[in-house]
Amino acid sequence: MMRSTPTSDSFSKDCIFEVKGLKKEYDDGKVQALRGVDFRIHQGEFVAITGPSGCGKTTLLQMLGALDFPSSGNLLYRGNSLPGLPDPAAYRAREIGIIFQAFHLLPTFTAKENVQLPMFETDRPRPDRQSRAIELLKLVGLEHRLDHFPAKLSGGERQRVAIARSLANGPSVLLADEPTGNLDSENAHHILDLIIRLSTEQNMTLVLITHDPSIARRASRTIEMMDGHIVSDQQAAPI
Numbered sequence: 001m002m003r004s005t006p007t008s009d010s011f012s013k014d015c016i017f018e019v020k021g022l023k024k025e026y027d028d029g030k031v032q033a034l035r036g037v038d039f040r041i042h043q044g045e046f047v048a049i050t051g052p053s054g055c056g057k058t059t060l061l062q063m064l065g066a067l068d069f070p071s072s073g074n075l076l077y078r079g080n081s082l083p084g085l086p087d088p089a090a091y092r093a094r095e096i097g098i099i100f101q102a103f104h105l106l107p108t109f110t111a112k113e114n115v116q117l118p119m120f121e122t123d124r125p126r127p128d129r130q131s132r133a134i135e136l137l138k139l140v141g142l143e144h145r146l147d148h149f150p151a152k153l154s155g156g157e158r159q160r161v162a163i164a165r166s167l168a169n170g171p172s173v174l175l176a177d178e179p180t181g182n183l184d185s186e187n188a189h190h191i192l193d194l195i196i197r198l199s200t201e202q203n204m205t206l207v208l209i210t211h212d213p214s215i216a217r218r219a220s221r222t223i224e225m226m227d228g229h230i231v232s233d234q235q236a237a238p239i
Contacts, residue, residue: 014043015078016173016205017064022073024059033059035228036073043172046199046206048216051225057209058177060225064207065096065175093121097166097204099195101178103158105150111137111161112146118168136164140194156187163195167202174199176208180215192218 017040024034034056041047049057062068063075066088075082077095085091092098105114115133124132137146140160150158159179166174176195180188192215199206208219216222217236224232 018076020074048219097171101181
């Protein structure tokens with residue numbers, strides 16, 4: 001069953017993101033990445049965003065993470081305007097965990113040091129940062145790789161470090177941009193299982209971009225995009 005677009009007068013307390021008429025243009029309007037997007041995402045949902053390359057998926061995820069801002073339209077996080085944030089970096093550090101396809105680990109930092117990076121935006125003392133990083137690396141099964149540099153880790157291990165890093169400050173929302181795209185099928189399966197399990201256990205909202213229909217089918221809801229528009233927004237069928 002298709003999900004209708006909510007209206008602003010029905011805002012609920014469990015609404016994490018509210019997006020209305022969202023547009024993003026580049027090159028003085030010659031490139032329109034988003035062309036008036038409307039949707040809501042609620043606490044605890046697992047939403048897969050699908051569609052062909054260039055349809056606006058990554059642009060939309062960047063907006064939700066305050067890595068970029070819209071040309072027009074409304075973009076709210078828990079009722080507050082993201083473009084109006086005084087400190088987007090603090091929002092990302094405290095509220096949002098981001099997992100990228102390309103890992104984005106610092107090559108001269110160990111696994112333990114990479115996981116601590118988001119914590120530098122907080123007032124955690126150094127011993128707490130280190131113990132938290134160790135705790136998270138154990139959580140993703142890398143307690144034996146704490147002091148290894150990224151070059152000494154496999155692709156699956158690097159993505160596990162990235163997942164641990166994304167959880168550093170206990171985020172409410174996990175944004176994942178093709179998190180299994182650079183992995184072989186076996187590692188991809190394990191990493192996806194890990195992301196879903198951790199988001200469920202910690203009651204995080206999960207928004208995941210994927211080209212893979214088998215991954216999208218595991219979501220509780222799938223938003224399909226085409227040419228900067230949402231063309232389908234469906235809840236998963238009951239099992």
